[in-house]
Amino acid sequence: MLSVGVIGAGDIARKVHLPVLLIMPDVQVTWVFDSNLDRTCTVAKANGLRAVDPCSPAELPPCDVALIAIPVRVRGACCDTFSARETAVLAEKRFAVSAVEHLAISERFEPHRLARGYMRRFYSSTRPLRDLVRTRPFGRPVRMKISEWNRTTGSHVDRSYLDDSRQSALGGILSELGCHSLDVALFITGARAFDAQACELVFDGAVDRKISATIRLAESEYLPDSGLCLDYCVSWLDRQTNTMTLEFENYTVWSEIRPGGEVRTGDVSRPSTAT
Numbered sequence: 001m002l003s004v005g006v007i008g009a010g011d012i013a014r015k016v017h018l019p020v021l022l023i024m025p026d027v028q029v030t031w032v033f034d035s036n037l038d039r040t041c042t043v044a045k046a047n048g049l050r051a052v053d054p055c056s057p058a059e060l061p062p063c064d065v066a067l068i069a070i071p072v073r074v075r076g077a078c079c080d081t082f083s084a085r086e087t088a089v090l091a092e093k094r095f096a097v098s099a100v101e102h103l104a105i106s107e108r109f110e111p112h113r114l115a116r117g118y119m120r121r122f123y124s125s126t127r128p129l130r131d132l133v134r135t136r137p138f139g140r141p142v143r144m145k146i147s148e149w150n151r152t153t154g155s156h157v158d159r160s161y162l163d164d165s166r167q168s169a170l171g172g173i174l175s176e177l178g179c180h181s182l183d184v185a186l187f188i189t190g191a192r193a194f195d196a197q198a199c200e201l202v203f204d205g206a207v208d209r210k211i212s213a214t215i216r217l218a219e220s221e222y223l224p225d226s227g228l229c230l231d232y233c234v235s236w237l238d239r240q241t242n243t244m245t246l247e248f249e250n251y252t253v254w255s256e257i258r259p260g261g262e263v264r265t266g267d268v269s270r271p272s273t274a275t
C-alpha cells in the first residue's frame with residue numbers, strides 16, 4: 001500500500017487526481033494540504049481525508065509519494081522537503097520554468113522518485129505515430145505540424161493562477177497547453193535537441209495567448225541528419241484544428257489531439273473524409 005500526500009486542493013487535485021487516487025486499490029491518500037485552509041478542509045471533508053493544519057512544507061506529515069499540485073512558482077520549498085526526505089514526488093506539469101530549474105530539481109531526486117504529469121504520451125495515437133517514425137513504413141519523416149486552439153486546462157477552468165502573475169510565472173498558452181504538445185513532439189521523434197528558427201508570441205499583459213513557431217527537431221537516430229521541421233501554432237485567439245500531422249516521404253498521417261484520437265489519412269480540415 002502506497003501512502004500519498006496531496007499538496008494543493010485546487011481544481012486539478014480535486015477534479016482529476018483525487019477521483020483516480022481514491023479508487024486505486026494499492027493507494028491510500030493519507031492527507032491533503034493547501035495554503036488556503038478553507039480549501040484544505042472542504043476537499044478533506046468531501047473525500048474523507050485528513051486535513052493538514054497550516055504549516056511549513058518541512059512540517060508536512062510523512063508519505064511515500066507527494067503529489068505536488070500547486071502552481072509551479074511556489075513549489076520550491078516542497079521540492080526541498082521531499083528531496084531531503086527521499087520521498088517520491090509526482091509533480092503536475094509544468095515541471096519548471098526554465099531548463100536550469102528543470103535540471104536543478106531533477107538532480108535532487110533519484111530518477112525513480114520523480115514523475116511528471118505529461119499524460120499525452122499515453123493518448124492512443126502517440127505510440128502509433130512514434131512507431132511510424134521509428135519503423136518508417138512510409139519513408140523518412142519530413143515535416144510535423146501541430147495546431148491546437150480552444151483548450152485551456154484539463155479541469156476546464158480558465159481563471160486562477162493563469163491570470164495571476166505572482167503564481168503562474170510566465171504563464172500562458174505556451175506553458176499551460178504548449179508544454180504537452182512539445183513534449184509529445186519530442187517523444188514521438190526521439191529528438192534530443194531543438195532550434196526555434198522563427199517564433200512569434202502574442203501577449204495579453206503577462207499572459208501569452210498565441211505562439212506560432214518553426215522549430216527544427218534534431219539529434220534523433222530516427223530523423224534525417226538535417227532534422228525535422230515542426231510547424232507549430234497553439235492559440236487561444238484563432239479557430240484552427242486540434243491536430244498533429246506527420247508528413248513522411250510517401251504518405252501523410254494525422255491525428256486529433258485527444259485521448260482516443262486515431263491515426264488517420266486524408267484532409268485534416270475535412271475529418272469526415274479521412275480514413
Ligand SMILES: NC(=O)c1ccc[n+]([C@@H]2O[C@H](COP(=O)([O-])OP(=O)(O)OC[C@H]3O[C@@H](n4cnc5c(N)ncnc54)[C@H](O)[C@@H]3O)[C@@H](O)[C@H]2O)c1
Binds near residue numbers: 035039070
Ligand atoms: N487545472 C488543470 O487542468 C491543470 C492541468 C495540468 C496541470 N495543472 C497544474 O497544476 C497546478 C495547479 O493547478 P490547479 O488548476 O489545481 O490550480 P488552482 O488555482 O485551482 O489550485 C492551486 C491551489 O494551490 C494552492 N496553493 C498555492 N500556493 C500554495 C502553497 N505554497 N502551498 C500549498 N498550496 C498552495 C492554492 O491555494 C490553490 O488551492 C498548476 O501548476 C497547473 O499548471 C493544472
